[in-house]
Amino acid sequence: MSGVLGGRLLRLLGQLTPAALTILLMLPSVLPIEAPRLGEITPMLTVMAVFYWSIYRPELMPSWLAFVIGLLQDLISGGPVGLTALILVLVATYVGSQRRVFLSRSFMVGWGGFALIALAVAAASWAIASLYLGAVLRPAPMLLQALATTLLYPALVWALGRAQIAMMRQV
Amino acid sequence: MPIRIMAQRFATLLLVAAAVGLMLLGRVDNPLVERFRLAVADLATPVLAIVNEPIGTINRVIREVDEAFYLRERNATLREENARLLQWQSVARRLEQENAQLRAMVKARPDPLPAYITARVVGDSAGPFVRTLLLNAGQRDGVKAGQAAIVAEGMIGRVLEAGERSARVLLVTDLNSRVPVMLESTRQRGILAGDNGPRPKLVFLAASARPQIGERIVTSGHDGLLPPGLPIGIIVSLGGDPRIEPFAAAERIEYLRLVRYEAPRLPPPARDGQPVAQRR
Numbered sequence: 276m277s278g279v280l281g282g283r284l285l286r287l288l289g290q291l292t293p294a295a296l297t298i299l300l301m302l303p304s305v306l307p308i309e310a311p312r313l314g315e316i317t318p319m320l321t322v323m324a325v326f327y328w329s330i331y332r333p334e335l336m337p338s339w340l341a342f343v344i345g346l347l348q349d350l351i352s353g354g355p356v357g358l359t360a361l362i363l364v365l366v367a368t369y370v371g372s373q374r375r376v377f378l379s380r381s382f383m384v385g386w387g388g389f390a391l392i393a394l395a396v397a398a399a400s401w402a403i404a405s406l407y408l409g410a411v412l413r414p415a416p417m418l419l420q421a422l423a424t425t426l427l428y429p430a431l432v433w434a435l436g437r438a439q440i441a442m443m444r445q446v
Numbered sequence: 447m448p449i450r451i452m453a454q455r456f457a458t459l460l461l462v463a464a465a466v467g468l469m470l471l472g473r474v475d476n477p478l479v480e481r482f483r484l485a486v487a488d489l490a491t492p493v494l495a496i497v498n499e500p501i502g503t504i505n506r507v508i509r510e511v512d513e514a515f516y517l518r519e520r521n522a523t524l525r526e527e528n529a530r531l532l533q534w535q536s537v538a539r540r541l542e543q544e545n546a547q548l549r550a551m552v553k554a555r556p557d558p559l560p561a562y563i564t565a566r567v568v569g570d571s572a573g574p575f576v577r578t579l580l581l582n583a584g585q586r587d588g589v590k591a592g593q594a595a596i597v598a599e600g601m602i603g604r605v606l607e608a609g610e611r612s613a614r615v616l617l618v619t620d621l622n623s624r625v626p627v628m629l630e631s632t633r634q635r636g637i638l639a640g641d642n643g644p645r646p647k648l649v650f651l652a653a654s655a656r657p658q659i660g661e662r663i664v665t666s667g668h669d670g671l672l673p674p675g676l677p678i679g680i681i682v683s684l685g686g687d688p689r690i691e692p693f694a695a696a697e698r699i700e701y702l703r704l705v706r707y708e709a710p711r712l713p714p715p716a717r718d719g720q721p722v723a724q725r726r
Contacts, residue, residue, distance in 0.1 A: 302497060305494070305569045305570070305571070305580075306494065306497065306498060306501055306568075306569060306570070307498070307501070307567050307568070307569060307570040307579070307697070307699070307700075316574075338454075338457060338458050338461055339457065339461060342461045342464070342465065345465075346465075346468075347486070350482065350483050350486040350487070350490075351486065351487065351490050351494075351569060351580070352569075352571040352576070352578075353483075353571045353576050353578040353580070353606075353614055354571060354575045354576050355469055355472060355473075355575060356468050356469065356471075356472040356479055356482075356483060357464075357465040357466065357467070357468030357469035357472065358465075358469060358575070360461075360464075360465040360468070361462060361465035361466065361469070364458065364461045364462055364465060365462070368458045400574075400575075401574075403469070404574070404575045407469060407472075407473055408575070408621050408622070410621055410641075412574065412575070412621075412642065413574075413642070413643065416574035417574050420574065
């Protein structure tokens with residue numbers, strides 16, 4: 276009896292892991308970390324997490340969940356409400372549609388694909404934020420952000436892979 | 447299954463439309479979006495405050511290591527600075543006395559003394575779009591939109607919106623920040639306008655004003671919301687619009703103070719058009 280219950284609990288925990296980890300990865304973007312001049316280029320870790328789960332466990336990262344997580348980040352960070360939500364929905368949808376390509380190719384292809392997506396996200400955020408704020412923003416911080424995110428890709432994919440193995444054996 | 451795929455596409459389209467709709471609503475400062483944001487900030491603030499504890503410790507360790515390295519050097523500078531400040535102290539005491547006597551002589555009305563609210567920074571908007579800080583104090587602590595946020599070095603921004611137990615501070619470097627200021631020595635007025643970069647610019651300065659590099663910029667209090675004379679920064683470049691280097695670096699702030707300041711106001715006119723004060 277308790278075995279069955281424990282199994283169900285573990286299963287539930289495993290199913291919640293992608294959402295929980297993505298929310299956890301939001302923290303560097305919203306916490307006051309003392310890194311002079313680095314605040315602007317904090318990597319877009321939520322974009323990377325949504326990218327990862329949309330490839331490996333798309334059923335646990337549906338587009339509505341990406342929307343909710345993005346909305347949460349917008350509301351807490353004080354940025355344009357809906358911007359991150361829009362970006363994350365688009366990333367989840369696009370990556371979901373190209374899932375087979377990413378799954379069948381090598382790690383390097385995945386990295387390259389992610390670099391392109393990060394660049395597209397930077398360009399789209401720049402354009403939308405400029406429209407929203409009614410001023411032409413400096414594009415450099417957003418490009419550096421994309422670069423920082425891309426450089427962190429191997430480490431984060433490794434970490435998320437470990438988490439997936441550890442937490443989601445039952446799911 | 448085409449129906450499932452169609453449903454999925456429809457769902458995505460709906461979410462995209464919802465996100466764009468939210469952005470449009472937020473763009474026109476819809477009170478609904480603002481209330482929603484405040485409610486989420488109120489909920490998130492206690493959580494962020496807890497998560498912040500270890501980060502505060504890490505930051506403190508970084509600073510302490512940093513300090514240990516430069517201990518000797520800093521000691522010498524501080525001693526020198528202390529000697530200079532002691533001189534200033536005696537000057538300030540004398541001026542304070544003289545000021546009080548002169549005020550009494552001309553029966554000048556002093557500005558109301560401001561009160562302060564101390565708040566902890568629990569979140570900041572890392573990202574290229576906005577420059578804001580999230581505080582763990584809100585309306586129940588007396589925080590109101592418009593109040594100035596200061597640290598020991600000077601003013602860093604003002605309260606943008608206040609929830610029940612959280613508030614958001616718009617830094618002077620934010621694209622939307624406009625603060626009425628003046629040059630400290632010549633009292634020439636201008637507006638300090640942020641552009642999301644580290645150095646906001648000084649605009650709408652009178653043509654006759656001659657800003658100098660190294661000149662201090664303080665609040666002018668001309669919007670009736672900020673107390674006059676809060677230091678903000680110094681002029682560091684002059685080409686085109688002068689650029690200001692703020693005294694306080696926003697990413698190093700753990701605690702800040704909000705100024706509760708009631709600017710002097712005219713009494714409301716009575717019904718027959720005569721000011722109340724005159725009829726008394």
